[in-house]
Amino acid sequence: xxxxxxxxxxxxxxxxxxxxxxxxxxxxxxxxxxxxxxxxxxxxxxxxxxxxxxxxxxxxxxxxxxxxxxxxxxxxxxxxxxxxxxxxxxxxxxxxxxxxxxxxxxxxxxxxxxxxxxxxxxxxxxxxxxxxxxxxxxxxxxxxxxxxxxxxxxxxxxxxxxxxxxxxxxxxxxxxxxxxxxxxxxxxxxxxxxxxxxxxxxxxxxxxxxxxxxxxxxxxxxxxxxxxxxxxxxxxxxxxxxxxxxxxxxxxxxxxxxxxxxxxxxxxxxxxxxxxxxxxxxxxxxxxxxxxx
Amino acid sequence: xxxxxxxxxxxxxxxxxxxxxxxxxxxxxxxxxxxxxxxxxxxxxxxxxxxxxxxxxxxxxxxxxxxxxxxxxxxxxxxxxxxxxxxxxxxxxxxxxxxxxxxxxxxxxxxxxxxxxxxxxx
Numbered sequence: 001x002x003x004x005x006x007x008x009x010x011x012x013x014x015x016x017x018x019x020x021x022x023x024x025x026x027x028x029x030x031x032x033x034x035x036x037x038x039x040x041x042x043x044x045x046x047x048x049x050x051x052x053x054x055x056x057x058x059x060x061x062x063x064x065x066x067x068x069x070x071x072x073x074x075x076x077x078x079x080x081x082x083x084x085x086x087x088x089x090x091x092x093x094x095x096x097x098x099x100x101x102x103x104x105x106x107x108x109x110x111x112x113x114x115x116x117x118x119x120x121x122x123x124x125x126x127x128x129x130x131x132x133x134x135x136x137x138x139x140x141x142x143x144x145x146x147x148x149x150x151x152x153x154x155x156x157x158x159x160x161x162x163x164x165x166x167x168x169x170x171x172x173x174x175x176x177x178x179x180x181x182x183x184x185x186x187x188x189x190x191x192x193x194x195x196x197x198x199x200x201x202x203x204x205x206x207x208x209x210x211x212x213x214x215x216x217x218x219x220x221x222x223x224x225x226x227x228x229x230x231x232x233x234x235x236x237x238x239x240x241x242x243x244x245x246x247x248x249x250x251x252x253x254x255x256x257x258x259x260x261x262x263x264x265x266x267x268x269x270x271x272x273x274x275x276x277x278x279x280x281x282x283x284x285x286x287x288x289x290x291x292x293x
Numbered sequence: 294x295x296x297x298x299x300x301x302x303x304x305x306x307x308x309x310x311x312x313x314x315x316x317x318x319x320x321x322x323x324x325x326x327x328x329x330x331x332x333x334x335x336x337x338x339x340x341x342x343x344x345x346x347x348x349x350x351x352x353x354x355x356x357x358x359x360x361x362x363x364x365x366x367x368x369x370x371x372x373x374x375x376x377x378x379x380x381x382x383x384x385x386x387x388x389x390x391x392x393x394x395x396x397x398x399x400x401x402x403x404x405x406x407x408x409x410x411x412x413x414x415x
Contacts, residue, residue, distance in 0.1 A: 080349065086342025089349045091374040098367055101342045 008217065008285055011187035011216075013172040013180055015040050015203025017044075019193045020223035020247065025171035026050045027201060027264040027274040028281075029135045040183040042125060042140040042149035043055055047171050049260045051136045053130025061140075062121035063104040063153050068095045072116035078118060079108035116203040125152045129161075151183045159180070162186075167278075176210040184211075189285045190218040191244065192234040201231045208239070217288045219244035222275065240285070245277040294324040297356035297377075298387050305388040313361050314343030314369055317370030320387050321354050328393065330354075335386040344408060351377065359377060360390050360399065365408035374402075 012025040022039075026047050027277050029035040030277035039047040049227040066079075073095050079096075081090045089107060099122060109117045125142040138161055162168050184190055191212050194204040204220070208237075211218045219242040222232055226249050247253070250270040253270065256263045263270040302306040310316035315337050316362030321330045332354055336346035344364070348371035351359055359372060362383040372379055380399040384388050393399050 082410075083342070084340050086336065086346040086349075089345050089352075089371045091349070091352055091371055094374070096371060096374060098342065098345060101345065101367065222344055 006230050007162070007166065007168075007263050008282065009168045010189050010191060010281055011168060011172055012191045012193060013184060013207050014174060014193040014201075015206040017145055017174040017178060019174075019195050019200065019203070020221070021174070021193050022050070022171055023045050023223070023247075023263070024193055024274075024277075026192060026262055027165070028278050029169045030262045030264045031271060031274045031278055032134070032167045032169075034093040034134050036136045036138065036161065037169050037171065038161065039137070039139045039171045040041070040149075040179070041171060042142040042151045042152045042156075042179070043173065044143055045139045048128075048130065048137055048139050050261070051130065051132035051135055051137050053132040053135075055128050055130045057129040059077075059127045059155075060282070061125050061127055061155055062123050063120040064106060065099050065102045065122045066097055066102060066106075066108050066117045067120045068097060069116050069118070070094060072114045073160060074114050074116075078111045078113065082107050082111045103148075103152040104151070107211060125149070127152065127155055142228045143172040149179050150182045153179060153238070156179050157183070157186060160289055176206045178241060180207075180210065181214070183194070184214060184216065187216060188216050188255045189288070190216045190283055191219060191281065192220045193223055194220055194235075195224055196222065196230040201235045204232055204235060208241070217284060218242075218282060222246045224249045233245050244280050245273065249275065294358070295354070295356045296322050296324060296358045296360060297351045297354065298322070298332070298360045298374075298382065298390055299322050299334070300387050305329060307391055308386055309362055309382045309384065311362050311384075313359075313364050314339075314347045317402070318348070319347075319350065319354070320389055321356060322387075324391075338361070342367070345371055348372050349366070351375075358394070360394060361402065364405050365401060366405045367408055369402075369405040 009241040012021045014021050029037040075239050081088050086100045087099050089096045124146045128139045130137040142149040142157045173179045192207050194200050220236050225246045264274045298320045299310040299313050300318050300320045316334050319332045336343040344367050348368040352375040358378040360380045362382050369401050379402040381402045
């Protein structure tokens with residue numbers, strides 16, 4: 001199974017946390033012959049809890065922030081005026097820099113006529129690489145208090161991490177903000193995971209709008225399905241959205257998952273479900289390539 | 294002595310603005326000459342770091358004291374570096390605050406908050 005996944009990148013996302021992104025991502029990677037699983041939910045990375053990998057590499061991630069040489073600064077304030085985020089102030093003949101406001105654009109350094117500003121590194125988090133059977137795991141962790149995980153996600157999805165294996169599954173952060181956009185921007189296909197509630201529909205709509213904006217091929221996985229009416233399914237029908245798979249609300253799945261087990265490795269039915277899901281995604285991407293080469 | 298107050302309108306009868314960084318104007322009031330000057334707060338529409346930019350305006354207008362309802366920690370750090378005293382304003386007009394300040398009824402601001410970072414309507 002799961003042939004033809006050469007360098008295929010699948011992003012799994014949802015409008016809110018707890019819908020089943022990690023469940024879907026982890027199990028897709030697990031049923032693939034060889035996969036890379038990338039946990040981009042850097043504020044609360046948890047995919048590694050399922051894989052329990054042997055960690056082989058750890059890297060600190062830094063961003064550039066300015067540092068001033070007070071002897072060179074003549075107080076022209078070009079940097080203060082330039083910064084759209086107001087990360088600099090000039091008080092009592094001294095430049096004050098607010099590290100946590102800085103967005104690392106480097107503009108202040110460019111506009112300084114005295115060359116009084118230089119870049120220095122500031123550590124904002126880490127990336128770890130681990131191995132667990134057929135899956136290579138990359139996990140990003142943003143340090144507490146840091147405002148943006150984008151630089152870590154950017155590093156997680158760097159070329160070298162994507163090339164190592166065939167299938168890449170990108171476990172996105174919840175929502176539809178900058179960190180999600182950074183996570184899906186190079187994806188070949190997006191899986192939207194949705195819950196069968198009105199709130200679930202609202203969240204599905206958020207990511208649906210985002211995916212349309214990015215013009216990505218996509219499909220929906222309906223999670224926690226019950227016998228009764230499913231508003232998320234109705235939403236998919238109304239908007240002509242492809243439903244790739246339905247996962248039923250199941251105590252057994254919940255138990256296994258909450259104990260950190262990969263359900264596809266513990267239960268043959270779930271292995272089948274996720275294998276079929278992977279196959280449909282592969283077919284979708286291949287069709288997409290034929291239609292839009 | 295020059296005192297600064299974030300205000301909603303260019304009038305002494307204006308209410309003190311609840312927000313410092315996003316206040317539309319600052320009243321700069323000279324206690325000795327009783328002159329008042331209204332300065333536009335260019336930070337009101339800033340993408341971020343409004344408190345820092347607003348504090349820079351207060352410093353540049355050579356205020357000695359600031360009367361505010363609440364203040365973020367970044368703005369406070371700019372003002373402290375410039376030795377500007379920060380007082381707890383009362384939630385009424387600028388005029389009443391000036392009177393309260395003149396009769397030593399205002400106390401120094403005890404605490405600052407962690408900032409709203411672009412979030413409105415808090």
